[in-house]
Amino acid sequence: QMAQQPAKLNTCIGCHGADGISVVPNFPKLAGQHAAYLEKALKDYRDGFRRDESMAAFARGLTDEEIRELAEYYSQQTPR
Amino acid sequence: QMAQQPAKLNTCIGCHGADGISVVPNFPKLAGQHAAYLEKALKDYRDGFRRDESMAAFARGLTDEEIRELAEYYSQQTPR
Numbered sequence: 001q002m003a004q005q006p007a008k009l010n011t012c013i014g015c016h017g018a019d020g021i022s023v024v025p026n027f028p029k030l031a032g033q034h035a036a037y038l039e040k041a042l043k044d045y046r047d048g049f050r051r052d053e054s055m056a057a058f059a060r061g062l063t064d065e066e067i068r069e070l071a072e073y074y075s076q077q078t079p080r
Numbered sequence: 081q082m083a084q085q086p087a088k089l090n091t092c093i094g095c096h097g098a099d100g101i102s103v104v105p106n107f108p109k110l111a112g113q114h115a116a117y118l119e120k121a122l123k124d125y126r127d128g129f130r131r132d133e134s135m136a137a138f139a140r141g142l143t144d145e146e147i148r149e150l151a152e153y154y155s156q157q158t159p160r
Contacts, residue, residue, distance in 0.1 A: 025116035032159055036105035050130070079112055079159030 006069035011058050020077035032079030038071035086149035091138050100157035112159030118151035 009018065012030075016022045020031030030038060044050035046059035046067070062070075089098070092110075096102045100111030110118060124130035126139035126147070142150075 022114070025114040026120060027114075028117045029113055029159075033109055034102070034105040034107075037108045040106060079109075 006066065006073045008062060008066045008070060009073065012070060012074075015054075016074070020074045021080060029079065030074035031077035033075055035071040035075035038074055039067055042067045042071060086146065086153045088142060088146045088150060089153065092150060092154075095134075096154070100154045101160060109159065110154035111157035113155055115151040115155035118154055119147055122147045122151060 015024065015027040016030050020029060020033075022029050041050065042059055042062065043064075045052060045055040046062055048056070059067075095104065095107040096110050100109060100113075102109050121130065122139055122142065123144075125132060125135040126142055128136070139147075
């Protein structure tokens with residue numbers, strides 16, 4: 001079923017787009033990506049296992065539930 | 081135009097699939113991803129700026145050209 005808008009979606013839209021199709025090519029497209037992969041990536045950014053200054057700032061403070069919602073949401077967007 | 085098979089494609093197929101649709105959810109789908117993002121990710125794995133034991137092993141020794149070919153190839157696969 002279509003996840004409703006995740007609480008923290010606004011954090012991501014600037015680079016990844018609300019539809020998960022990032023316009024700038026150095027930011028990955030997220031649409032249709034595996035939710036488990038997105039969840040792991042976000043947790044790794046939050047917990048410092050994966051380094052990227054901007055992503056660390058965005059992920060800091062996200063709860064596991066907020067991360068799950070974002071991963072679920074983007075995994076359900078249509079890839080193109 | 082459709083890139084012909086990259087030289088080192090066999091290295092990637094096991095986890096990411098020849099079509100870039102990884103079956104195992106903890107491995108990212110690559111199909112339709114931005115080539116620039118894939119190229120940066122592969123170089124970061126090769127050069128140690130991004131850590132993952134398996135990816136470090138696979139990326140080690142890839143030339144810039146081989147990386148460019150792989151990034152181009154997967155970016156041209158149809159996402160789903």
